[in-house]
Amino acid sequence: MSKQVSNPQTLEWQALSNDHHLAPFSDYKQLKEKGPRIITKADGVYLWDSEGNKILDGMAGLWCVAVGYGRDELAEAASKQMKELPFYNTFFMTAHPPVLELAKVIADIAPVGMNHVFFTGSGSEGNDTMLRMVRHYWAIKGQPQKKVIIGRINGYHGSTVAGASLGGMQGMHDQGGLIPDIVHIPQPYWFGEGGDMTPDEFGIWAAEQLEKKILEVGEDRVAAFIAEPIQGAGGVIIPPDSYWPKIREILAKYDILFVADEVICGFGRTGEWFGSDYYGNSPDLMTIAKGLTSGYIPMGGLIVSDKVADVLNEGGDFNHGFTYSGHPVAAAVALENIRILREEKILERVREETAPYLQKRLRELADHPLVGEVRGVGLLGAIELVKNKQTRERFEGKGVGMICRGHCFDNGLIMRAVGDTMIISPPLVISKAEIDELVAKARKCLDLTARAVLG
Numbered sequence: 001m002s003k004q005v006s007n008p009q010t011l012e013w014q015a016l017s018n019d020h021h022l023a024p025f026s027d028y029k030q031l032k033e034k035g036p037r038i039i040t041k042a043d044g045v046y047l048w049d050s051e052g053n054k055i056l057d058g059m060a061g062l063w064c065v066a067v068g069y070g071r072d073e074l075a076e077a078a079s080k081q082m083k084e085l086p087f088y089n090t091f092f093m094t095a096h097p098p099v100l101e102l103a104k105v106i107a108d109i110a111p112v113g114m115n116h117v118f119f120t121g122s123g124s125e126g127n128d129t130m131l132r133m134v135r136h137y138w139a140i141k142g143q144p145q146k147k148v149i150i151g152r153i154n155g156y157h158g159s160t161v162a163g164a165s166l167g168g169m170q171g172m173h174d175q176g177g178l179i180p181d182i183v184h185i186p187q188p189y190w191f192g193e194g195g196d197m198t199p200d201e202f203g204i205w206a207a208e209q210l211e212k213k214i215l216e217v218g219e220d221r222v223a224a225f226i227a228e229p230i231q232g233a234g235g236v237i238i239p240p241d242s243y244w245p246k247i248r249e250i251l252a253k254y255d256i257l258f259v260a261d262e263v264i265c266g267f268g269r270t271g272e273w274f275g276s277d278y279y280g281n282s283p284d285l286m287t288i289a290k291g292l293t294s295g296y297i298p299m300g301g302l303i304v305s306d307k308v309a310d311v312l313n314e315g316g317d318f319n320h321g322f323t324y325s326g327h328p329v330a331a332a333v334a335l336e337n338i339r340i341l342r343e344e345k346i347l348e349r350v351r352e353e354t355a356p357y358l359q360k361r362l363r364e365l366a367d368h369p370l371v372g373e374v375r376g377v378g379l380l381g382a383i384e385l386v387k388n389k390q391t392r393e394r395f396e397g398k399g400v401g402m403i404c405r406g407h408c409f410d411n412g413l414i415m416r417a418v419g420d421t422m423i424i425s426p427p428l429v430i431s432k433a434e435i436d437e438l439v440a441k442a443r444k445c446l447d448l449t450a451r452a453v454l455g
Ligand SMILES: *Cc1c(COP(=O)(O)O)cnc(C)c1O
Pocket: 121, 122, 123, 124, 125, 156, 157, 158, 159, 163, 228, 232, 233, 261, 262, 263, 264, 289, 290, 300
C-alpha cells in the first residue's frame, strides 16, 4: 500500500480507507495502491500528518481556512450555541437569533443593494438555490421562458448535479449528465488559450462570447450569467484587465441576471470582502461558502439583491430549502469568523501588506526554467509549468503538475496541481515570514520537478 511509514497507526487508517471510505474527487484504484495521507492536526497555517510531518498549508484546507487553524473563539462559539440551541429549522415561518444576526452582518459587508441571504449547507447548494430562484424570478415576472443559464467552460460551481451543470468541467458532465437549459462559453484563460492575441485582445474576445451566446440563445430565453470573479478550481485564472469591463458593458445591454460565484473570492481572498468589489462588478446574486465559516463547519448561501428579493416577495411560496439552511451552530461560527476578520483587520492586512508581498515574492519564481507564467491577485496565485517558456508549450502527458505536487507534499508544502498549473490560496492570516517559507519551498520543489522531467 504505502511507502515506508514510521507510525503503525498510519497503516491502520489507510486500511480503513481501503475497506470503507469512498473519497471525493479521487482515483479509487490509485488511492487503494498508495493510501491517503492522513492529516491529524493543525495550527495557524500548518498541518501535521500521522507521520509527524509539519506541512505549510498553501491551500487553506480547500480555499476555506481564512482565519487560520486552531482558533479557540470559533470552537467556543460552536460549543456555546450547541448548548443553547443546537438545531432548529428555518422553514415554515420560524427563525432563530443566530441566522437573523448573520443575515444582517452579511448584508452589511455585501455590495450596496445586496441585503438578503438564503442559507444553505454548501456552495453547491447555494448554486442549486440560485438555479431555482432565478427561474422562479423570471416566472413571477411573467417570463417563464427565460430559463437558460450561461456558465463558462472550466468554471467550477460545485458538485451537485446543478452545480456541476453550471460549471464547465467535462469530466463531471460525463458522469451523471447535465440539467437542460444550461450552456457554456469559453473562459478568459489567456495563458492556456490566448494564442497570438495579447491578453487584452483575448479578454475582449472572451467577453464577446457572452454577447454572441445571448444572441444565439435569444435574450428572451436567457435567465442569467454565472461566473467566478477569478476561477479557482479551474486553475486560478485571472481574467485579462479588459475582460470584466467588457462583460459589464454587455450585461448592461441585456435584461439578464448576473450571478457572481464568490465561494472562493468572498470573505477577503482578494483583500476586499468580495471579488466583485475587487473588480467593480455589480451582481444580482452572489454564491458564498468556504471563507464564510473559515471551513470550521459547513455553511453556504446565496446573497440576493433588493431587485430580486422584491420580486420574490410577490411570488408566493418559494418551494426550496434545506434542513440545515441557516443551521444555528454554523451561523454562530460564521458570525464569530466575520467578527475576527473585522476586528483583527485581516482584510486590511491582506490588501496593504501580505498580498503585495506574496505577489512580489511569487513572481520571482518566473525566472525558473519550468515556469511559463506566475500570476495572482490577493492571496491567490498560480504558477504555470511549461516545456518552453517562449511558446508556452506544455509537457504533454507527463503529469508534471502531479510530480510537482508530490515533491511539495514530501517537502512540507501543500500546493495544488490543476493539470500543469500549480496553485496556492493560503490562509489570510499568513505572515511575511511564512510567505518566505512558502516561496522557498516552492522553488525547491520546482527544482526537484525540473530534475525529474528534464533529466
Ligand atoms: C468549492 C466551490 C463551490 C462548491 O462548494 P461546496 O461547498 O464544495 O459545495 C462552488 N463554487 C466555487 C467557486 C467553489 O470554489
